[in-house]
Amino acid sequence: xxxxxxALITICSISTVFCGNSFxxxxxxxxxxxxxxxxxxxxxxxxxxxxxxxxxNKFAAAxxxxxxxxxxxxxxxxxxxxxxxxxxxxxYFCTDFVIALTYEDENKYxxxxxxxxxxxxxxxxxxxxxxxxxGSLIVSFTAGKIDSYESSYALIKTHLGRxxxxxxxxxxxxxxxxxxxxxxxxxxxxxxxxxNRSWLAPTIRNRRLIKNPPEGFWVCPKCITxxxxxxxxxxxxxKKRK
Numbered sequence: 005x006x007x008x009x010x011a012l013i014t015i016c017s018i019s020t021v022f023c024g025n026s027f028x029x030x031x032x033x034x035x036x037x038x039x040x041x042x043x044x045x046x047x048x049x050x051x052x053x054x055x056x057x058x059x060x061n062k063f064a065a066a067x068x069x070x071x072x073x074x075x076x077x078x079x080x081x082x083x084x085x086x087x088x089x090x091x092x093x094x095x096y097f098c099t100d101f102v103i104a105l106t107y108e109d110e111n112k113y114x115x116x117x118x119x120x121x122x123x124x125x126x127x128x129x130x131x132x133x134x135x136x137x138x139g140s141l142i143v144s145f146t147a148g149k150i151d152s153y154e155s156s157y158a159l160i161k162t163h164l165g166r167x168x169x170x171x172x173x174x175x176x177x178x179x180x181x182x183x184x185x186x187x188x189x190x191x192x193x194x195x196x197x198x199x200n201r202s203w204l205a206p207t208i209r210n211r212r213l214i215k216n217p218p219e220g221f222w223v224c225p226k227c228i229t230x231x232x233x234x235x236x237x238x239x240x241x242x243k244k245r246k
Contacts, residue, residue: 034151034159037074037082037105040098042067043147063092064145067099074102079109095138097126098146100176113167120160122176128153 033039042064070085083106090099100123107116129135130142131153143150161171210228217223221230222245224238237244 031159031163034156035105035108035163037071037102039148040071040102041147042145059092063089063096066092067096070102074106074109077109079106082106093138095126095135096142096145097123097130100126113164113169117164117169117171117174118177120164121171121174124153124157124160124171125176127151127156 066085066089070082070089072082073079073085074082083103086099086103086106089096090103093099100119104116104119104123107113107119126135127150130139130150133139135142157171164171164174210223213228213230214223214225218230220233222233223230224241224243224245226243227238227241229238229240231239231245235245
């Protein structure tokens with residue numbers, strides 16, 4: 005019995021040592037572009053006969069291009085590709101992680117932390133069943149096992165803690181899905197049109213009228229009333245002529 009207990013203690017001690025090394029190694033592999041390759045049997049294989057299929061193919065192309073550029077130590081180019089992929093399919097949380105890696109490559113840890121937080125938020129939503137429409141598609145696209153939320157949070161918290169960043173206090177960046185961009189563009193065009201029609205154009209027109217009134221008249225700068233040249237005050241508001 006004593007020998008069994010001693011052997012068990014020895015095994016546990018050895019396991020602890022190996023687990024510690026494994027954790028350090030897994031952390032190194034965790035923060036790497038190399039583990040995020042898409043499933044090539046799915047990505048880019050959709051026929052371009054619909055908008056969704058085209059968008060998924062565009063997403064896959066942008067994501068894989070970003071991985072290639074990131075692995076070649078071109079973080080700015082990689083981030084541009086990843087951001088394009090993120091706009092197309094914001095629910096795919098792995099994109100947020102690799103965007104964070106591009107900022108880390110430039111030592112911009114505070115910005116990287118925001119995308120790590122976004123990754124964790126979306127990963128948690130995925131495991132909570134909030135991505136019912138995209139869940140199976142995310143699984144199909146992802147080559148390998150999807151990270152668990154708990155281990156990811158622990159690794160990211162420890163990693164960012166080395167730079168004095170508390171992941172619990174970090175806010176994720178705001179995301180605008182690509183399909184909303186045309187509607188936002190139309191909204192801003194309407195706002196600009198309304199501002200121009202109701203304020204800008206009348207203001208310019210009134211200023212021109214004040215400076216260039218009809219012959220024999222003057223224009224009140226307060227109420228834009230056209231008054232006879234002989235009157236000393238506005239017939240509408242009573243403002244005296246200068």
